[in-house]
Amino acid sequence: MSNADTDTGMPIRLTLDAGIYYRCCCGKSVNLPFCDGAHQSGGQLPIRFELKERQQVYLCCCGKTTKAPYCDESCGVLVSKL
Ligand code: FES
Ligand code: FES
Structure with a gap:
C-alpha cells in the first residue's frame, strides 16, 4: 500500500460500523x-x-504495514498501547 497524497504517515483511528x-x-x-x-x-x-x-x-497511512489496510506498528506508533 502506498502513501495517499493527503495522508501524513500516521495511522488513522476510526470507529466504524459493521460493513464492507x-x-x-x-x-x-x-x-x-x-x-x-x-x-x-x-x-x-x-x-x-x-x-x-x-x-x-x-x-x-505510511505504506509500511504488512497487514493492510491496518497499521501493524511498522510506523513506530504503538497502537496496541493507545
Ligand atoms: S479513489 Fe483512491 S483507490 Fe479509489
Ligand atoms: S501507519 Fe503504517 S504501519 Fe502504522
Whole structure:
C-alpha cells in the first residue's frame, strides 16, 4: 500500500460500523481514507476490508504495514498501547 497524497504517515483511528469498506490507496479520493471511485482514471486500486461488528480500527497511512489496510506498528506508533 502506498502513501495517499493527503495522508501524513500516521495511522488513522476510526470507529466504524459493521460493513464492507474500501480504503483509498491512490490518494485521489475526496472522501479519504475511503475510495470514491476516482482511481478509475488510473493508479492504484482500493483495499477492501470487512468488519463483522462495530469496532475501532487504525488504518495505515505510511505504506509500511504488512497487514493492510491496518497499521501493524511498522510506523513506530504503538497502537496496541493507545
Ligand atoms: S479513489 Fe483512491 S483507490 Fe479509489
Ligand atoms: S501507519 Fe503504517 S504501519 Fe502504522
